[in-house]
Amino acid sequence: MTLKLVIGNKNYSSWSLRPWLAMTAFGIAFEEILVPLDTPEFKSQIRAHSPAGRVPVLIDGEAVVWESIAILEHLAERFPDKPLWPREPAARAHARSLATEMHGGFGALRREAPMNLWRPVEPRAFPEDTVKDVRVLLRRWSEARERFGAGGDFLYGAFSAADAMYAPVATRLRTYAIEVDPVAAAYVEAIHAHPAFVAWKEAALKETHVLEIDEVDWPVVKRV
Template sequence: MDPFILYIGNKNYSSWSFRPWMALTGCGIPFEERLIPFDFDAGNPKFKDISPTGRVPVLHHGSLRVWESLSIIEYAAEIFPDAGLWPTDSGDRAMARSISMEMLSGFRALRGACPMNMRREVRPIDLPEGVADDVARIETIWRDMRRRSGGPFLFGAFSAADAMYAPVVNRFRVYDLVRQAETLDYMQAMENQPAWIAWRDAALAETWIVPEDEA
């Protein structure tokens, strides 16, 4: 079988790259990583050579190009059905996909005000309207899923749903957004996950700087 080649952006900033990378790595799916930094004013012109959208992430598998984080995860789940990307129970899978789509399409206030930044010191900011509502909704999702499954992750074992929320864990931490014990417990479980640690360590070693209001 042709190898998976996953093109990503800066690990310190690229939340959408983080999601499929975390999913594939956390579930033991082999792939070759190729990082192209967005250290130009308009990202990086090289993105147009490897992605139909001119953006990352994008997965190359032979002649196939798969873009968008959740599509990459879904494709990987089809090719590696036993990797555990999605829960085994059909009801759990439906909920996992629902909350993943909610992450994909929602929480714009949080994402706009609090860009992912692994190197950022923990420091609160003045939050614009809508951020508190986004935070509350995410905390509800995490609490409800973990209470239902028993944890430590959203559906018991680590899955793609956790990977979809991985950048939020960083946002909650570095912008000092949450206080609830259950939320902090889930964040700690994610931050202890080996895939998370590997991504974080690589992000901390990067030297590229993107101004916070552009990340």
């Protein structure tokens, strides 16, 4: 039975990007269902797929899974031959911890620097709580790369579910020209160069639907 992944707009929906990126990167076949965000029809359309009323949602036969981190765990169980998490126990534990921290944390950074892939790279000033989030983020990435990153360009060497969780943050750092250390700069570049992310962004740049809440320059909408 074909898996179905319900997502929001590719330009803005960071939570949708996470499972889409993982499934695409690991060659897991699925049918994509895109429900545009913030439209009069959104609530009724998404309720047809998700009891939570949010994207993303994975439909796997009778199993309906919402929340990005839960979808990634479901996929890891469903496809044990796909190394969504690092094979080595210590690295896997660290990756799951880091991914869960992303799921529930870095609220200031996510609030002040929304994912917006068509915005030109331009800096903007951020409040102190956002700056603190960035400092913690860079420490986490550095720790993962130093301890487990040998053998590849991603947090645990090879691309994993943890990278899928942090990919939207990598776009934020680039979009808003946030200053980072060399380790983070190389990681941001690796995310942007991944073929699955390239495919997502190419589709995002073709979209036309505008979400005011995610346009930090509103009423101006800047596009590359």
